[in-house]
Amino acid sequence: MTTPLYGQMMDVPLTVSSLLAHASRHFGTTEIVSKRIEGDVHRYTYRDCERRAKQLAQALMALGVEAGDRIGTLAWNGYRHLETYYGTTGFGAVCHTINPRLFPDQIAYIVNHADDRYVLFDITFAALVDVLAPQCPNVRGWIAMTDEAHMPRMSTAASSYEALLAQHDGAFDWPELDERCASNLCYTSGTTGNPKGALYSHRSTVLHAFGASLPDAMGLSARDSVLPVVPMFHVNAWGIPHAAPLTGAKLVFPGKDLDGKSLYELMEAERVTYSAGVPTVWLGLLNHLREAGVKFSTLQRTVIGGSACPPAMLKMFQEVYGVEVIHAWGMTEMSPLGTLAKLTWEQSQRSPDEQRKLREKQGHVMYGVDMKIVGDDGRDLPWDGVAFGDLHVRGPWVIDRYFRSDASPLVDGWFPTGDVATIDKDSFLNITDRSKDVIKSGGEWISSIDVENVAIAHPAVAEAACIACSHPKWTERPLLVVVKRPDADLTRDDMLAFYEGKVAKWWIPDDVVFVDELPHTATGKLQKLKLRERFRDHVLPSALDIENCPFDEKEGHALRHVKTDLS
The missing domain is CATH 3.40.50.12780 (ANL, N-terminal domain)
Structure with a gap:
């Protein structure tokens, strides 16, 4: 067997801390702007961010946090949350971002499943922490991401983030870590069953940041001023907090507004x-x-x-x-x-x-x-x-x-x-x-997304969702659930007529219902499971008139919507 010839290159591990260290060293004066929970706008630079991230690392280690320990966050997009991304992973701990929009019981499950040692939270979530704390006995401490002057009144004992950082000077060198070690932990939104955790490595996170920064991907550059609206608690804000330091882009954080x-x-x-x-x-x-x-x-x-x-x-x-x-x-x-x-x-x-x-x-x-x-x-x-x-x-x-x-x-x-x-x-x-959302009608598939896209194009429609309703002949037929724009005049027949010529006739919904709002998951996706439960017993007009409903038996689909007087 031939012995392989190895390259003679430096073996430098791909670590998350290297992204911020790069930005601090080479884009040190580039701004990070945050709309703070306290109400004002905060400005500082990548160089400031790395120093404070190192202070946080020192503070967590002083609290007994070790490599591999999970540190949870309940926070909006802001500079302190960014510091936590790097101050935890930089010395080998795992940054576990938690979606505060989930139900408290789900959040408690996630915190306990992750076995978080400490949880850092924005003060808007103080009441939520008071609910969670009794359900999360393994959390050693809760840290409010604010200064002493803005500490909220709580039944849970909490520390001030700024007070903890003030105890350390940031004179700290990021350790060299194995790039295969865990860096970040994100949980799925849990629309079916309990949320599941995706544990990323330093290597995967840095490679993702490189990939995201390519011109034909997200294409960030040092010439950009980037505002991630996607939350930092949702899959690492799609990698922007890692890709922006890699490229030297200015970051603008919107906070809670x-x-x-x-x-x-x-x-x-x-x-x-x-x-x-x-x-x-x-x-x-x-x-x-x-x-x-x-x-x-x-x-x-x-x-x-x-x-x-x-x-x-x-x-x-x-x-x-x-x-x-x-x-x-x-x-x-x-x-x-x-x-x-x-x-x-x-x-x-x-x-x-x-x-x-x-x-x-x-x-x-x-x-x-x-x-x-x-x-x-x-x-x-x-x-x-x-x-x-x-x-x-x-x-x-x-x-x-x-x-x-x-x-x-x-x-x-x-x-x-x-x-x-x-x-x-x-x-x-x-x-x-x-x-789980595709609609199977007469043995053929109907895309609920395509049906929704047509509805949303109507000027009177604010939002729409298409779900399957049971049908005695075709197994399933589409039901359209619509939220109208304020003061819009839109009837069921108007909505159905809008589909003519835009999709195959057998894709046209069999019925339209109007609601005040649609249910969404904590990450903003339509929660169709709840809609299917709500309209589980909805009777489609075409199902009431099977004998007289004209169908093309060769195609096996309804050729037009049958209007039935339900009065």
Whole structure:
């Protein structure tokens, strides 16, 4: 057997602390701006951030925290949260970001499952901590991310973050760690069953930051002023707190105020060029722009992910406000980025309509991710944009197994995402649905996402969700649940007529119901499970008139919606 010839390069581990150390050394004067919980705007630099992160590391070690221990956070996007990202992982502890929007019982489960040693929290969550503390007996201490003057009144004993940092000088060298050691812990939103933990390594986190920063991925640079609307408690804010220091980008943190007016004013004041968030947040921002009659003066690009970006939203951003939309897809188990809809040179030469259709998809993979779609028999399906099947992925920042679980979810070395998708000849991914949300009508599939996108394009619709309703003949048929814009005049028949010519006739919903609001998960995704429970006994008009309902038996689908007088 031939002995391999190894390269003669430095063996420098990929550690999370190296990202901040790089920014501090080479972009030391670049600003980090935060809208604080205390009400004011805080400014400092990457150099300041690293010094304070080192003070936090010293403080935690003085409290007895050791490498591998989990440190929880319940916090908004802000400079102290950023310090915690690095002050924990820098000496070998694990930064465990917790979603405060979950139910208290879920949060308590997560804290206990992670076995967090300390939990750092923004003072807006003081009441939540008082509920959690009795349920989390293994937490050694709770640390309020504020100074002594702003300490909240609580029944739980808590320390002041600033008081702890003041006890240390930051004269500390980041230790050299094994890059395979754990760095960050994020839990899924737990829409079915208990949340599951994805335990990232230093290596996977740094590689993800490199991948995210590529020009055809998120494409951050030192010329950008970046405002991550996506919370730092949601899959590491899609990697922005790691990619921004890597590239030297200015960071702008919005704190707790995520309404359209607050976001717009902060973007304008800090000359933000780049942002990222879920569709529900952008809906509020676009509504503010329209109502106030204002436009962006500096915003150039925004990443939209978390759930599918409605084509109408993409069109509004790009054609009305001149903002490039980067449609993205990923998941907690993928750190989270997987694909982004960036066009190649050749694709950019195509007609505007063809380009728009590509941008509406979730896009091509970034280096570090591979993907495939498989059929029910487990065999690979063709990349023709027509065949759709279960989406599987793999890569250096995709989990091998869940935290504290011996069983691996992998299938032949690939992670099954639970999404149903197509991949076209351009290698562009198009998520057609979650496997549990797709509607099976007469043996054929209907994409609930495509049905929703048509509804959201109606000017009177604020939000819409499509779910399956049981049908005596076709097993399932689509029901559309709609939230109207304030003072909008929209009837069921108007909504159904809007579908004509936009989708196959048998995809048109069988009924429309109007509600005041839709349920969302803690990360802003539509919570269709609750909708299915709420409308489980809903009777579709077509189900009342099976004998007289005209069907094309050859296609096996309803050709038109049957109007039935329910009075």
